[in-house]
Amino acid sequence: MFRTVVRAMTGLFALVAAAAVIPLGSPVPAAADSIVIGGQPAHVKDSPWVVALSSRNRFGGTRAGQFCGAVLVRPTKVLTAAHCLSREALGIDVSQVHDLRIIAGRDELTGSGGREVAVKETWINPGYNPTTNSGDLAVLTLADALPGESVIPMATAGDRADEPGSAALVYGWGDTSGSGDYVTSLRSAQVRVLPDSTCERAYPGGRGAAYEASTMLCAGEPHGGHDACQGDSGGPLVAGGRLIGLVSWGNGCGMAGSPGVYTRISAAAGWMAGSS
Known part of the structure; x- marks a missing residue:
């Protein structure tokens, strides 16, 4: 996900914008986004x-x-x-x-x-x-x-898969440390869906983007250590065999008090009405 320690610009793009100006074809890591912190190898045969x-x-x-x-x-x-x-x-x-x-x-x-x-x-x-x-x-x-x-089924409104406390897995090929240590093999990390109140306290707005429960959910661990990071944006957050979120934004990677924020899939059906 496009995450920076200080969310300047629009809260998503500080790291990405820098990557976007690198000359084409340069042997650089993926565009600013995030990889799985505190994770383990994952296999596409299982996902x-x-x-x-x-x-x-x-x-x-x-x-x-x-x-x-x-x-x-x-x-x-x-x-x-x-x-x-x-x-x-x-x-x-x-x-x-x-x-x-x-x-x-x-x-x-x-x-x-x-x-x-x-x-x-x-x-x-x-x-x-x-x-x-x-x-x-x-x-x-x-x-x-x-x-x-x-294919994976998507969570719908009222689905219990994205309830607070649910165990979930986030997947990606991004940065594994928050310091630009990109991998080329798929990884996953286990996190827990957090209460909206926790996310609202972590991201109240002001200098950065604010958490909006109607379109977002957040997941992580109270003391940090498990998270998505740069290069994971758009990747899946899965619980109960269903897609519940897409890696979106956050403050740093795996930091205590700064959980990852995800697009809430159970809210997305209405948005996608015009996409087919």
């Missing part, structure tokens, strides 16, 4: 809905062009964070990124397994607010369908 978002033209080939995470929810539909497709993140308008694709079925980004599938169409939630981070969701339509058994 085939986890996919990487890639553009080698924008981010080079060192990590197969990976710059964000994403998740397969229909054979031809993938969800990611809206901020992953922003001009601040990409350096150009997403319509000009002609090699945008997802990498599916591959633990190791630089490996040869799995499939790379072109993105045919992008839809960014028109209600997304880059200042408040609210509504941070985008839908990608793939040029070719992936197997139906690879």
Whole structure:
């Protein structure tokens, strides 16, 4: 996720904006985003809905062009964070990124397994607010369908999977330390969904974005240590076999008192009505 210790600019893009101006093709890590802190190796055979978002033209080939995470929810539909497709993140308008694709079925980004599938169409939630981070969701339509058994069901309104206290897993290929230690193999970390009151205290607004329970949820551990980090934006937060969140924003990575904030999937059905 696009997380910085001091959330300046819009609260998401300070690190990403810097990455976006690096010359094309440079052998650099994924665009500012986050990887899993305090996690362990994960395997796509156990979580085939986890996919990487890639553009080698924008981010080079060192990590197969990976710059964000994403998740397969229909054979031809993938969800990611809206901020992953922003001009601040990409350096150009997403319509000009002609090699945008997802990498599916591959633990190791630089490996040869799995499939790379072109993105045919992008839809960014028109209600997304880059200042408040609210509504941070985008839908990608793939040029070719992936197997139906690879999709994950989405949490809906009233779903108990995203209730406070629920154990959840966050997945990504991002920074594992908060200091730019990117990996090329998929990892996951176990976190817990936290009460809205905890998140509101952590992110009251003022100098940074405010937590909004209607469109966001947050997860982590009271003393930190388990979190998403740079390079994980748009990746899935999963509980009870359902997608409950997308990595969105936060203050630092794995810091006590600064849980990760996720797009609340149970609120997203209404937003996506115009995406199909």
